[in-house]
Amino acid sequence: MAKHRGRGVATINYPIGMNLGGDPSQALVHSNPTGKFTVTLSSIDLGQGMKSVTRQICAETLGVPVEDVFVDTADSDTGPHCMGSFASRGTHRVGNAVMMAAREARAVMMEAAAEELEVDPADLETDGRGAIHVKGAPHRSIAVRDVAIAAQFRQGRTIAGRGIFLVPLSDVDAETGEMTPATCYAHACFIVEVEVDDETGDVAVLKMTSAYELGRALNPKLVEQQLVGGSWMGMSHALYETPEPYYPDTREGPRDFNEYLMPGPGDICPHDVAVLERPASDGPFGAKGLGEMCANPVLPAVANAIFNAVGVRVNELPITPEKVLRALKARGGAVPARAR
Amino acid sequence: MFELRKDIFADERDDNLKEIGQPTQRQDMLGHVTGTSTYYDDHRIAGLLHLKVLRSPHAHARIRSIDDAAAARAPGVKRIIRAADVPVNLNTLLSLIQFGKDDEPSLANDIVRYKGEPILGIVATSERAAIEALGLVRVSYDQLPAVFDVEEALKPGAPSVNATYPKNTFEYHGKYDHQKLRYGDVEAGFAQADVVLEERYQMSPIEHAPVETNGSIAVPDTNGRFVVYTSTQALFFSLDTAAKINAVPSNQLHFIGGTVGGGFGGKVDTMTEPLVILAARLTGAPVRYRFSRHEEMQFGAPRGAERIYVKDGVMRDGRIVARKVRAYFDSGAYTRLSSYAVVKCVAHIPGPYTIPNAHADVYCVFTNRTPATAMRGFGVTALDFALECQMDKLAVAIGMDPIEFRILNAYRDGDMKAHRREAKNCALIECAQVAAEKANWPLREQFRRMSSRIGGGADRTAAGVDRSRAPTPAAPARTAAAAPQRVAYERPAPPAPTPPPARGAPPPPPSPPAGSTHGAPRFSSVFGTRRR
Incomplete structure (x- = not known):
């Protein structure tokens, strides 16, 4: 029984504005x-x-x-x-x-x-x-x-x-999906280090390192607030949250914050953020947007880090200790990356 | 730690600005930190009444009868609102942009389709009086078979959830039960691939969990107007929806909001405004309707679950040659916004990578659960989870470093995307390089030298083209950068850690104009001075 460290990565992009435009x-x-x-x-x-x-x-x-x-x-x-x-x-x-x-x-x-x-x-x-x-x-x-x-x-x-x-509304081709979904995209690469306890299935997030490209940081403090807050939300979505813990079975739905699991202050870790600015031709001073995308890469990066740490893949969110333990049992125990 | 990498893409920006780029304190900061910002529920209104709704205890049932006589006589009860009182009971949120058919009642009148669906409303002098009166309503139900799994819902003979869409799928283009993406020939891609990997991913629903639950207050005003204080994320979206359901001109409604205690997508659905306005119209008094935490968690729309199957074909040298996705969005009992997210999901496939053959079928499926709605990353979050886990597995399968594998396949300026628009303004490669450097994740030289601005387009991205062919002399633009992409990949020995170049000492020289920099030495604190 031991704690194993691993790290995982994800790279993503994200479309800015309503899909297909038409949103003045x-x-x-x-x-x-x-x-x-x-x-x-x-x-x-x-x-x-x-x-x-x-x-x-x-x-x-x-x-x-x-x-x-x-x-x-x-x-x-x-x-x-x-x-x-x-x-x-x-x-x-x-x-x-x-x-x-x-x-x-x-x-x-x-x-x-x-x-x-x-x-x-x-x-x-x-x-x-x-x-x-x-x-x-x-x-x-x-x-x-x-x-x-x-x-x-x-x-x-x-x-x-x-x-x-107004970005004019785009058509969507029924047969091929040809469309103009967005005029610009933000980008990110997210690296996370985790520690997996192979006795309890508990996953602790130890460190986050990221680079986000968002056109222009109009106010760097607001950018930092979004990116750091969003990464915590992503970590919470990866490991804790759902109102239907046995989906698609609907039983045992949480009714309040005692029953709905979320990380607490002790679960938060350092996050080292870099911001890149490649201006969008139609953004205000080149700015794109970062509201949604900052949470997205965290989920797969955490899953990939767990694999790196103990050698199991959990394909279902959230990655609860129960799922980690079941996967470890099926795998016959933790197999850290260096042992594979 | 937070750093702005001004050195990267500096030649594409004018940084000679005064207010833009400043860490100016938020306009609303003092109000927020001293607790004096005004949210919708901070308005103190004399004579305020309270609306609560009776919710279905069953996931699918026919309502045989409703007896609310005892509730109507209960202390403090001013009015009972029934389905027949709602002027336009059937609505769909996206009718405002002419997308989809009206499919959801404000109050169910014959069939309840999810546990928690509103059946009637009680307006009383206090929330407690309204809740106690709800306990006196007697409803008799005939339970109906329910379906909770998206793939079960598509099988022949599955219970039909939504009367407007009896086959349990949203209808696209008037003829399909899903949105298609077709680019290149995935089957040819799989036949060509050295490794083919198919996996199943599942994201459960997620609650937005805002600090402030959904709610609104409607106050009768002069001239037959109503002032509505609201927590909405979309003022006119909610106003127009409420006007439609109440069958009143939009200028009878004066919506005031703007300061909201967290939304994350959970305050777009206009779940309280139509009924609270109706309650104010029927009683002539100001009325508040706010969700309890239990209502917010179980009956306020969550981010919907998604099930995603991904099949990829990859070459031993690291190139992904085909990606096929089949995905099911669990919309719950009604459409809300899931139909929109399906198209957004299709637009996002195959992720930020250049893959010559891509194929997708994505379904919006109705099940007997709380209707799903938008949430941060709508249509993309679960897909990113699936695709990026898949990327990790593919990298392991061919023995390649996971970041180098992503850089190799990352889309670049000029590449053709699967939805048939040319990529521009790309920066995935640079993000990967910077994050790797910060995390001391060693990348080999050729991957540290790659750029989103070089080597894209031409036959790299043409549908169905085998990119392993030698470049033709007719394509000089890509020749320079094409070579490292075709580096044969053996399972790499653990790369020697490369010390990151010293940063910050020499200031970058003035950047030459974009377009004239090809081949010129350029300083970058990521890469040092190099030839581009």
């Missing part, structure tokens, strides 16, 4: 009379950071500090249509809609500033700190706040913009 999202951006901006959406922030990532996209596109932008979501009377927060679509679809709206608002802002400075709008640039100045002549400058006041009270302009992003 809209955004509105407007300035208040003193140059502070609101992004109005009907998209949902599930905790993934929808409000924050669209806020940064808007600020970058407008050329104003992020503190000067807030995102309002989700009210069906004020927010324009969004298909919803699912299918890893938020950053890509909504982000593009916000960019389009912010570009339109920026164009009006630059025209208003040009009128105040008596120059051509094409000669102006934003400094990202709340001012607009003539290219190459930073002293010929006007604050965004003063532009907004002038636009509202003197020029009669609306510093506002509308945006929509």
Whole structure:
């Protein structure tokens, strides 16, 4: 009776947005009379950071500090249509809609500033700190706040913009499955080290190492939050969770968190993450999305690591101690990789 | 530890940005960590009533009679809602995008098709009063044979689960009980292969387990409108579904949400809004309907189970020449979104690899269990589990390192995918190289030198083409990178560990524009300076 270590790997990709497209999202951006901006959406922030990532996209596109932008979501009377927060679509679809709206608002802002400075709008640039100045002549400058006041009270302009992003719906061929499922894909490679107890069948996850490519990390902290949280979820799906433990038999379904097994804080392990950025041609600043895919590679990587550790394959999820023990019994005991 | 590998693909990015790429604190962080963010259930409303539903104790049964007289007289009960009270009782979620037929009632009126299916609703002055009144309802059932296994459900004579789809399968293109993928000739691929491996994989259902269970509150407003506070993941999706079921114009409904306590796909199905709005319309009072944890775990839709058979043909040199998949999505008693996930699954086959012959049949199957729905990785998670376990087994079978095996077969820019679109913007190889380096997993030189940007396309990916043939002179673009792909594979001796190159010391030189870099030396902290 012993504990055996092993490691496993998986590589995956993941499509961004609803399969086949046809899932629009809209955004509105407007300035208040003193140059502070609101992004109005009907998209949902599930905790993934929808409000924050669209806020940064808007600020970058407008050329104003992020503190000067807030995102309002989700009210069906004020927010324009969004298909919803699912299918890893938020950053890509909504982000593009916000960019389009912010570009339109920026164009009006630059025209208003040009009128105040008596120059051509094409000669102006934003400094990202709340001012607009003539290219190459930073002293010929006007604050965004003063532009907004002038636009509202003197020029009669609306510093506002509308945006929509829609990937046209693709057909699916009935005979061959020919289709355009997605316009861009995120990628990952996940390596996990486990320890399998051949007496109890218990699997402990010891270390995770990963590389994720997601177009552009718009906010690296939000990316890290998703990737680390998602890997724990994947680990939990690999080893613990199901509401039907004897599927397809429906008995013994758990009713609460006492009966529904999940890892606890003591089961969490270090995760060493690298992020690569290969921009998508149609992503906002190249961004794709990472919401769903970060959990996916963990499941097979854990299964492969168990094989590497003790020489058994468990093809049914979740890989509970019971299944590991049954497989070990059928195999006649643990056979670590080095002994094969 | 978290690191951004800015050195890789640097020539494809403009990193001269101000706000993008900053680790800015979340807009809602302070509210979340101080417990002051407003979720749907944080609205305190005077005179709030509570809706609970009676759920079927049987997986499949005909309802003979319902006696709710005692419940109607119970203390605190304001209204009983029956199937006949629901204006448009039959619906399917994806009717909003014209996909599928209406197949699911809000309240079952003749047959219950899964344990937990709602039969009637009770609106009362407290949740407790509503639950106690539910205990007074007498329903008499004739139990019917039930089916729980996807392959059993497809056999002749299996109990018919869903009246709209009596053969227990969703209908694709008006004529098939599954979605097909056909690319190349898999049988020719298997005949050519040195090793053929067929395996069965099974994923059980998985609960989303959000901290906040599904729920909503409907409040009568002026002008005949209703304000609806909701936990939905898709505001207009839920609004339009609720408007259809209630047969009211969409602008009678004012949905407010946006801050949700975890969804993971489990808050798309609009399970509470239609009935809570109906309850508010029937009583003229504000009503809340929230799932208990037990309801969320057993009767709120889970990620559906999937059964997947994978058959692969592989050559001793590591090339996968054929992949055949047959998969069954367990949709439960009704369609919800599983029909959509089947097509997404087909699009994902054969995984992120270039395989010249691919074939799939994927079914959406009805069984007598809680309807399944979307969950993080919808249509892909179980398939990735099956394919990546399969990749590991294939690597063992031919004696190849599992990462090198994946790099060899990874899709590259210009490759043709099985759904007949050209791959672009690929990065699987680079992810594998970086992860291997970080984990001190030794890769041999030629695998550390491979690139998603080089060697794809041409006859590498043509359907049915034997890629072991020598390259023709007419294909110069792939010649340079083609050689290492055809390295003959003997069972490798344990590779000598390669010390990772020192990182960070010399800064990368300015990147030349994309497209002009072929053959030019380029610095990479993964590979050091090398010729591409």
